[in-house]
Amino acid sequence: MPYLGSEETVKELKRALSNPNVQSDRLRYRNVILRVIRFMTQGLDMAPLFMEMVKASATVDIVQKKLVYLFMCSYATLKPDLALLAINTLLKDCADPNPMVRGLALRNMCNLRMPGVSEYIQQPILSGLRDKASYVRRAAVLGCAKMQNLQPDVEIDGAVVNELYGLLRDQDPVVMVNCLRALEEILKKEGGVVINKPIAHHLLNRMKDLDVWGQSEVLTFLLRYRPRCQSELFDILNLLDNFLGSSHSGVVAATTRLFLSLGSALPAVQSGVLERARGPLLAACNAQSRELRFVALCHVQQVLRSLPGHFGAHYKKFFCSYSEPNYIKFRKMEILVELVNDENVGTVLEELRGYCTDVSPELAQAAIFAIGRVGQTYSEKCLSILTGLLELKQEQITSAVVQTFRDLVWLCPQCSESVCASIAGCEEHIQDSEGKQALVWLLGVHGEQIPGSPYVLEEFIDALKTEQSPAVKLELLTATVRLFLSRPAETQDMLGRLLTFCIEEECDMSVRDRALFCYRLLQCGVEEAHRVLGGPKSDPSLGVIAGRPEEPINSWAGDFNTLAPVYSREDWAALTATTGGSPSLIPLVTGGAAQADLGSAEEAEAAGSAAAAAAPAAPSPPGPSEELCLVSGPPLSPELFERRWLALEPSRRVSLDWPGGDCLPETLQAALQLVNIQALALSRPHARPWKAYLYAHSLGTVVLAELLRDTDAGGLQVTLKQDPEREEALSSFLTVLKTVMQTLGNSSASLSSHD
C-alpha cells in the first residue's frame, strides 16, 4: 500500500537496506533497491533513504549501479549535503577499468544538479575527454556543457573550449557531434560555436559517417558558415547533394534548409533545391506517422507562400483519407484551396463537397469556407455547390453556407443575384449567432432584391426578447435601418418596435447606444442616413488583397525545418514575442498611440461605429487604429531600402536608452513585427557597433530608421528618414519604437531630442 503508509514503507525499506543479511544476499539487496526505484517512479518521496542508497552504489552489479545513480540524480537537488558523500564513490567509478562503468559514472556525476559539485567534476571530465574509450569521451564532452550550465556566471574556461574544438577531429562520430552541441551550449552568450573554413570542411567530410541525428545537427550548424567564393559554395552543394535523397525526412529537410540559406543570393539554386525537395516532401506528406505528415504539410504551406504553383500537379496527394485526424485534414484543405487552377477546379470542388457533410461539424464548416475561398475566383461552380448544400437543411451547414455567401457577395458583386435567390427559407435552419449575423447582414444590404426580406427580419425582431447575442442585435439594428431606406413602407412599423425595445428594454449598453445612434441618424433625415449607411455593397478590390502576393523565399527560409512553420503565423509571432517581456502591452500601446493621434476619443468611437455600420461584414474592416497608426505595407527589398536611405535626408535624430542586457535579434524582430515595424537587418547581439535597419508604413509614407549602438555604455542612436515628409507619422513611429524598447528592457527610457 504505497500511497497509504508511505512513511511506513520508507522505514521498512530503510531497515531492509541496512540489514547486513540483505546486503550479503545480492539478489535480495537488488530487489529492495528495485522497490525503492519503483516507489520513486510512482512519485513517492524516497529522499530519506539517500544515505543507504549511496552505500548500495559500491557494487559490481552494473544494473544496481545504474539504479542507484538514477536515484542519486533524482534527489541530489534535495539533499546536496548527502550527495557530496556519494561523490567519492562516483570518483572511484570514474577510474574503473571497465569503460562502461567509467562512462556511466561520469555521465551521472555531471547530472547531479546541485551547487558545489562542479569543483569535483572538473578533473574527471578533463581526464574523460582524453579517455581511450569513446563511450567515456561522449559523456565527458557533454559533461563540459553540463558543468557550464551549473554555473552560468563563471567565466568560460578557455582550455576546455580549446580541447573541445580539438575533439571535433575525434574519430568517433558521436563525440564529434557532441562537441558541436557542447560548444554551442557553452558559448551561447558569444553567439555559439564558430564554424570556420577548416571546421566546415571537416564536418562536410565526416557527414557520411554520422547517424541521422548527427547529420541533421551538423547540417544545422553549417548554416553558420558562409563560403568565401562561389566555387566553394557549389562544391558544398555538390558534396551534400546526396543528402537530399536521404531516407530520413529530417535529413532531407535539414539539407533543404541549408541549401536555401546558401543560395539566399542565388534564386536559381533555391528554386532548384525546392524542385528536388518536392518529391521527398510529398512523400513525407504520406508518412506513416501522423505527426510527421502534419509537419510536412506545414512545410508544404510554407513553400507555397513563395511558389504557389509548386505542388499544382500533385493536388490529389492532398485529398483527405477517412481515418486522418482533423488537424491533418484542415491543413490539407487549406493547401487544396491554394492549388486550385482551371484544370483541377472541378475535381477539387467535388472533393471539398464530400467533406462538407462530414460528421465533424468543425471540419464540415471549414470545408464550406474553403469552397467559399475558391469561389472568389470560380464563383459560378461554387455557388451551385453551396446552394445544393442548403437543401440538406442542416443547422451547421446552412449557417456556414450563409456566412460564406456574405463574404462572397462582398468580394464578388456578380454573385449577389444568385445568392439572394437562394437564401429564402434559410432562417429556419440557423441557430448560431455567426450564422444569424451573416443572414441579417445580407437581408439588410441586399433587401431590395430579396422578396421576403422584411418578413424575415420581422421574425428576428419578434424573437428579440429571447435573443442572447448582442452582436446579432447590433447587426439587426443596422440591417433594419438599411432596409427601411430601401423599402420604407414594409419596414417602418417594425423598425419602430425594434428601436423602442432596444432603447427602453435592452440592458447591453452597446446595443442601446447603437439604437440611439440609429434613432438620431434618422432624425437627421433620410438623405443623411443614406449618406452614412448606404456605402458600397461590395468591395471586389479586397479580394485581390486577400489573394496575397508571393513572398520571397528568403522571408521564410530561415524558419524552415523549425517549430515556426508548425504553429500558425500568428501563434508563432505571439509565442516568440513572449520571450521579450509582457506581450499584452504592445498591442495596447499601439491602440493608445492611435487614439492620441485622433485627438478626441469620442470622435474615434463615432468614426469607428460608422465604419462598422457601413461595412460590418468586410473580412477586415479598416478599423481606426490601423488606419492612423503603423500598418504593414508592401515589403521593401534591401536594395530598395538602401537606395531610399541614401537618397533621403535625415528628418530627425534621437537617442533612446538601450533596453539593457542581451536582447536577441529574434526577440526584437518579433516584437517589432507585432507593431508593424519591419526589421530589414540586425547585427548579432554582441557586435560593436550594433546596428539595425527598420522601416514602417504609416499615413501613406514610409519611415526608415537606423538604430546604432557604438559602445556598451552609450544609448541607442536613432536616425529617422521619411518619404514623403509627414510629422505625425514620424512621432507615432517614435512612440511605438520607444514603447517596444521599453517593454523589452522593462526599464524606463528617456527621450531627448537633439534637434
Added chain:
Amino acid sequence: MSASAVFILDMKGKVLISRNYKGDVDTTEIDHFLPLLMQQEEEGLTCPLLSRGKVHFLWIKHSNLYLVALTMKNSNASLVYSFLYKLVEVFTEYFKELEEESIQDNFVVVYELLDELMDFGFPQTTDSQILQEYITQEGNKLEVTKLRVPNTVTNAVSWRSEGIKYKKNEVFIDVIESVNLLVNANGNVLSSDIVGSVKLKVMLSGMPELRLGLNDRVLFGLTGRDKGKSVVMEDVKFHQCVRLSRFENDRTISFIPPDGDSELMSYRINAHVKPLIWIESVIEKFSHSRVEIMVKAKGQFKKQSVANSVQISVPVPSDVDSPRFKTSVGSAKYVPEKNVVIWTIKSFPGGKEFLMRAHFGLPSVDKDELEGRPPITVKFEIPYFTVSGIQVRYMKIIEKSGYQALPWVRYITQSGDYQLRTNS
C-alpha cells in the same frame, strides 16, 4: 534538435516514467499537458504540438500511452517526432508490445534505455540492435555477466558489430511493393501510388561486403534515361550503409549490411497503374426496414498470379441487425464492433470476378447521431509478383574468410492504404 525532457504518460495524464535530461524545465510543467490537450479537444482541433509559456510540448500517442517531449528551443519538429517514434520502436523491440503494463513491468530497462538513448537532450545511441548488446532484460536476472562496451559504440561502421558468427551464412531478400489507392464514390481513381522496399534479413558472419544488382530497367528508370518504357521512380532512398557515391558513379549498390532485419532501399512509383483488385458496390438503405449490399470484386492482374488472403471490409450502419450473406466464393462475416462486413477470399486468381450479397435489418426507430461514411477497404497479398517489374539480378557476398553464402529472394505485392469510397 534538443529535447529538455521526455515523459511517458498514461491516458489519464499520470506520469509513468520520465527523464529530465537538461534540467532547464520544471518537471511539473507536464501537469499542464493533459488539460491543454483536453481544452483543444473541446475546441475540436487537437494538434500534435502544444505550448505553454516558453515550453513546447511535442507528443505522440501509442496504444494507451502518450509520449511527450518538452523543449524550450525552436527545435526541429520533425526530428523530435522521429525521436519519439524511435523510442516506440526501441521499446517495442524490447517488450514486443509497448503499453502501460509493459512500461510498468520493465521500468528498470526503460530507465536504462532512456539513459543511453539520449544525453543532455541529444540523441546518442539509438540503434536497437546495438543497444541490445549491452542492455538486456536478462541483465535483471542477475548473472554477473562481463558487461563491456560493444565495439559498435566505437566502430567506424556504426550499424554493424564485429565478430558476428553464424553457422550457416544466408541472406534473405524481400522485395515488397504496397499499393495505395483512393477511389471516389463515382468510381474515379483519385490517387494511386506504389511504395516499394527491399528488405534484408542478413545472417552472415564477419564483415561481409555485399553487392546487389537490380534489373537495368529499374536503374534506367532511376536515372531517367529511358522514360518511355519504364515507370518513373521517385524518392529512391537507401539505408545509411549503401555507398551513395558508388551508386552515383556506376549504379552498383554496395554495402556492409546491418545484422538481422533492415530495410535496404525504398522507392515510390507515381504512375497510374490499373487497380489490382477492383470493387464495385451498391449499398441500398431502406430507412426503417433494411440495408442491401452488393459487392463485386474483380482481379485485374495477370492470370498466372493469385492474390492470397483477400479481405474486403464493407462498412454498414451501426444499428443493423440480422445479417444474411450470399457469396460466390469465400465467406462473409459481420463484425459489429467495427461496423463492417468482412468478406474473406483465401485465394483470388487474376482475371476472375466474384460477387457477395448481404442483407441486414434496420430498426424502425432512427438513431440520433450522424454517422460518417467510411470507405470500403481491401487487404491482399500477391506473391511472386511486383507491379513495377523490379528484379534482383544478383547478390554478391564477399567476406575475407571466403565463406559461401546463399541469397534467397522473394517478391510480394500487397495492399497499402487501399480505399474505395461509397455513396451511402
